[in-house]
Amino acid sequence: MTTQTPQKMEFQAEVKQLLNLVIHSLYSHKEIFLRELISNASDAIDKARFESLTRLELLGDDATFKIRVEADKDKSILRISDNGIGMNREELVRNIGTIASSGTKKFLEQLTGDQKKDMNLIGQFGVGFYAVFMVADKVVLTTRRLGESGSAVRWESSGDGAYTMEDADKSSRGTELEIHLKEEDKEFLEDWTIRNIIRKYSEYIAYPIALIDKDGKEEVLNAKPPLWRRSKSEITAEQYHEFYKHISHAEENPLAWSHNQIEGALEYTSLLYVPGKAPYDLYYPERKHGLSLYVRRVFIMNDCKELLPNYLRFMRGVVDSEDLPLNVSREILQKNAVIQKISQATTKKVLNLLETLSKEDAEKYASFWKEFGAVLKEGFHMNWENLDELKRLVRFESSRMQADKYRGLQDYVVDMKEGQKDIYYITAENRKAAEGSPHLEVFRKKDIEVLYFTDAIDEWVAQSLTEFDGKKLVNAAKGDLDLGDLSKEEKKQQKEAKGQYQKFMKDFEEKMSATLKEVRVTTRLAESPCCLVADEGDLGANLERILKMTNQKVPDSKRILEINPDHPIIQKLNGIFEADSTNPKLADWYGVLVDQALLAEGSPIPEPAAYVSKVNKFLAEVLGG
Ligand code: ADP
Ligand code: MG
Numbered sequence: 001m002t003t004q005t006p007q008k009m010e011f012q013a014e015v016k017q018l019l020n021l022v023i024h025s026l027y028s029h030k031e032i033f034l035r036e037l038i039s040n041a042s043d044a045i046d047k048a049r050f051e052s053l054t055r056l057e058l059l060g061d062d063a064t065f066k067i068r069v070e071a072d073k074d075k076s077i078l079r080i081s082d083n084g085i086g087m088n089r090e091e092l093v094r095n096i097g098t099i100a101s102s103g104t105k106k107f108l109e110q111l112t113g114d115q116k117k118d119m120n121l122i123g124q125f126g127v128g129f130y131a132v133f134m135v136a137d138k139v140v141l142t143t144r145r146l147g148e149s150g151s152a153v154r155w156e157s158s159g160d161g162a163y164t165m166e167d168a169d170k171s172s173r174g175t176e177l178e179i180h181l182k183e184e185d186k187e188f189l190e191d192w193t194i195r196n197i198i199r200k201y202s203e204y205i206a207y208p209i210a211l212i213d214k215d216g217k218e219e220v221l222n223a224k225p226p227l228w229r230r231s232k233s234e235i236t237a238e239q240y241h242e243f244y245k246h247i248s249h250a251e252e253n254p255l256a257w258s259h260n261q262i263e264g265a266l267e268y269t270s271l272l273y274v275p276g277k278a279p280y281d282l283y284y285p286e287r288k289h290g291l292s293l294y295v296r297r298v299f300i301m302n303d304c305k306e307l308l309p310n311y312l313r314f315m316r317g318v319v320d321s322e323d324l325p326l327n328v329s330r331e332i333l334q335k336n337a338v339i340q341k342i343s344q345a346t347t348k349k350v351l352n353l354l355e356t357l358s359k360e361d362a363e364k365y366a367s368f369w370k371e372f373g374a375v376l377k378e379g380f381h382m383n384w385e386n387l388d389e390l391k392r393l394v395r396f397e398s399s400r401m402q403a404d405k406y407r408g409l410q411d412y413v414v415d416m417k418e419g420q421k422d423i424y425y426i427t428a429e430n431r432k433a434a435e436g437s438p439h440l441e442v443f444r445k446k447d448i449e450v451l452y453f454t455d456a457i458d459e460w461v462a463q464s465l466t467e468f469d470g471k472k473l474v475n476a477a478k479g480d481l482d483l484g485d486l487s488k489e490e491k492k493q494q495k496e497a498k499g500q501y502q503k504f505m506k507d508f509e510e511k512m513s514a515t516l517k518e519v520r521v522t523t524r525l526a527e528s529p530c531c532l533v534a535d536e537g538d539l540g541a542n543l544e545r546i547l548k549m550t551n552q553k554v555p556d557s558k559r560i561l562e563i564n565p566d567h568p569i570i571q572k573l574n575g576i577f578e579a580d581s582t583n584p585k586l587a588d589w590y591g592v593l594v595d596q597a598l599l600a601e602g603s604p605i606p607e608p609a610a611y612v613s614k615v616n617k618f619l620a621e622v623l624g625g
Contacts, residue, residue, distance in 0.1 A: 006156075006164035012098040015130070019159045022133050030135050030185065034194070035201035036128030037080050037177060041067045042205045044084025044175060046299050048146050051085065058147050062172055067205070069198070070212040071189040078188055081176035088145040089153050089165060096129060096141070096155065097163065110280060133159035135188060138180040146173045195221060204246055206299050226297060228271040228318050232259050244273045248290070248316045252276035255364050257317070258353040262345070266338060267322035270346055274353065275316050278371040282314060289313045291346075294320035295328065306333040307343050311379035312350050314372045319346065351389040358393065358408070369395045369406050374455045380464040381457075391468050394461070396451040397431055399440065407451060409468045417448055419485040422474040425451040427459055427542040433602040439477040439533070441526035446486055450476055459543045477601070479536040481524050490523040497521045497565035503581070504574045505563070511587045512594060515558060515606075522562035529567040532559040532597045541603045561594060569593075588614050 011019065045065045052058040062083055070079040087095060132139055137158055144152035152170035157163035170176070187193050191211065198209055198221045206226065210218040227235060227243045244254040254273040261269050275290075288303035290313060297320060307319055323338050333339050354376075358365040379390050395406035400415070412423060424443065428434035434452040443450050453462060466473055474481075483490075498521050505519040512519075517535060525531060534540045538557040539547070547554045563570050576583060592614050595605045605611055 004166060006166040008162055008164050009093065009097060010162050011157075015098060016161050018130055019133055019161070022130050023159055031188075031193075031197045032201070033131040033135055034080075034188070034197045036131045038067060038069075038198065038202045038205060038209060040129060041080060041082035041084060041175070042202075042207055044082050044086070045207050047085040048083070048173070049299075051146060055147075065207045067207055067209045068212055068218075069194060069209065071191070071194065073189050073214075076181045076186060076189065078179040078181060078194075079176065080179070081174060083172060083174040084146075086143045086145040086174050087153070088148055088150065091145065092141075092143070092153055092155055092165065130159075132177070132179060135181055135185040136179045137182050140178040140180075141175060142168050142170050142178075143175040144170050144173050198222070201246065204243060206297070226294075226318075226320075228259065228269050228320060229297065232261070235259070243271070244275075244316065247292070247318070248273070248275060250275065250277065254316070255368050256353055256357045258349055260349060266341055268342055269320045270317065270342075270349065272315055272317040272346065272350055272353065274357065274368060275314060275371075276367075278314065282372075282375060290316040292318050293324075293328075293333075294318060295324045296320070296322060300324075300328060301330075304333070306330075306336075306339050307346055308350065309343075309347060309379065309383070311376055311383075312347065314375055315350055347386065348389075351386055351393065354393055355389065366395075366406055370404070373406075374457055377455065377457050377461050380461045383464070387464065391465065394465070396425070396453060396458075397434075398449055398451045399435070399443065400449045403431055407449075412449060412451065413469050413471065415449065417446070417486065420448060421484045422472045423451070423468060424448060424474050424476050425453050425462070426476045427453040427462065427540055429542065429545065429602060430454050436600070436602070437477065438528040438531040438597070438600050439524055441528060442481070442483070442487070442490065442524045443476065445526045446483070448483070448486070456546050459540075459546060475534075475540065476524070477531075478534045478538075478540055481522075481533075483523070487523050493565065494521045494523055501563070501565060501570075501574055504577045507577060507581060507586070508561070508563075508590050512561070512590050515594060516561050517558035518560045520560060520562055522564050524562065525564035525567070527567075528564060528597075528600060529569040530561055530563045530593055530597050532561055532594070532601060532603075534559055541601055545603065561597065588617075592618070 010016075045067070048059075049065060056063075065083060068079070068081045070081075071077075072079065139157055139159070141155040142152060143155070151167040153165055154168035155163060155165050181188055191213065194211060198211070202209055203222055203224065204226055205222055208220045209222050210220050212218055224230075227239060240257055240259075241253045244250065244257070253276055255276050256274045258270070258272045260272075272291075289305045289308065289310075291304050291307045292302045293300040293304040293307065304319070305313075308315060319342060321338065321342065324336070328336070328339075354365075354368070357368065373395060376390070376393060379386065380394075383390070391409060393408075395408050397403065397405070398407040398412070401407055409423065416423075426434050426437060426439060428437060431452055431454055434440070434450075434454060440450055453459070455461075462473065462475065481487075501521060505521075509516060509519045522531065524533075532541070534557070538559075539554065541559075544554050565571070573586075573589060577586060592611065595611045598605045
């Protein structure tokens, strides 16, 4: 019996904020509270089942897992109970009284004011329990933790900022919720309504959900086997869509899926979805993987990292194996040969699925690429296994395409100019910077396509993606540019100019030796007087910028200045140098040209104030000051 007085506790500040929002702002889609509570009950049973795998005695004579839903119309109470893991006092305070703070903060930041979107966020961010306060003016939760002999706990709250806890009489394990419905939400007591909502959201829940009528008769609402176990020919596209939405809390349809029922040496089923939209936390280091692992229909775990490499973590779906033992743990999975084989085959399946999508529906593939391309590109890093597949899947923006349209390497090669040997790319902060770069002048003049590597990760992609279809990938801003037969004219000019500008270049080089490695005649420029290029083995300007941004030490590497012998500034400057090689202004002019080359490629200049004062001096001279 319980004699002690209830212990009164305050909700954590973030929870209060959230409750306030749930109670006062979210009125549409109230029905999702039921989805959230049933999903919690199912999670709780998963955990109980998992804990008891090795200690079956924990379950006692209550070994049939079940979720029960019962409406008491006279009292306006909806009861939902499960024989899952339950909670003790500490767990109640931690799980219901507080929320992992970073998650809540992000949730609150992401709120859009659009109710439909905001409700969807509630599912994604794992603050689902509080949805019950959309329909309840009081909730009583009674719970007993699996395997603990202490007292059960009764928790009660009206969602108004505080809750109470006290000992309770409940001898069976699990959680029972007593939801006191608000006057205007009594519809949730109707059998018909409850049945529909549960069918809609909880069809694939792995445990029976029983609706109890007023005579105590049970009706199981989710009697179908899980979707992935049914034969492919019996499943409609709509059912595939629904299942995807169910497992990923998504609103949109998936872009593509692949359902594989594998028999032979290994037996397993996989249902793999390419999502339509990226989750908010795709790039967070703790981002979860999207595949769940089942063994002979029994749920083992969500976000099973062992099933797919990290660069495919955006995929959603299920793998159900016949061969793994039920009591697999994460530690076992890491070394398990079965899982490694499944993982290799599943990786191939996903890459094939993506390739098929790219061939059959370019528009959908582009939308996939926009959402997930940068993640897929992580696959180039330290990965030789599926490099060929990845090369066929990778897309970039390019000088030939308008913004947001993507180009694959295969298409690039098909459209190469006659006489073009290599594939050209430029790395830059964004499309604008790439387009403005002086390094592309000769490419524009000759109408040669250049791929834009504008994601930060592209610098690393470039290190693995050095060849495609027998053609080298060449950085347009690095090394000695040789366009082969296409630059015959430039090479001839370069040779002539070399002799003519020899002494001038030497002087330039000497005076700027602190910043420059070399000064030479260009084959890349058409309109600009000069540009900076990196030596073959050195870091490029873009990589340097990225490394500095992430506070990494960047080795000092001097750049090469290329001058355009056709440009009037270079020609005049050479004239001045030849007339008087001791002219004291030469050093200033050289300095300004180097600074301008930095600005043109989007790099910072080392001493902006000195640059401005030099330019002002020149302006004053020109203006007759
Ligand atoms: P989420 O389910 O995403 O973790 P919720 O707000 O739905 O977020 O639930 C918060 C936590 O409360 C759960 O993670 C779980 O630990 C606990 N919980 C909720 N319902 C139950 C239940 N029926 N049985 C046991 N624990 C539960
Ligand atoms: Mg939940």
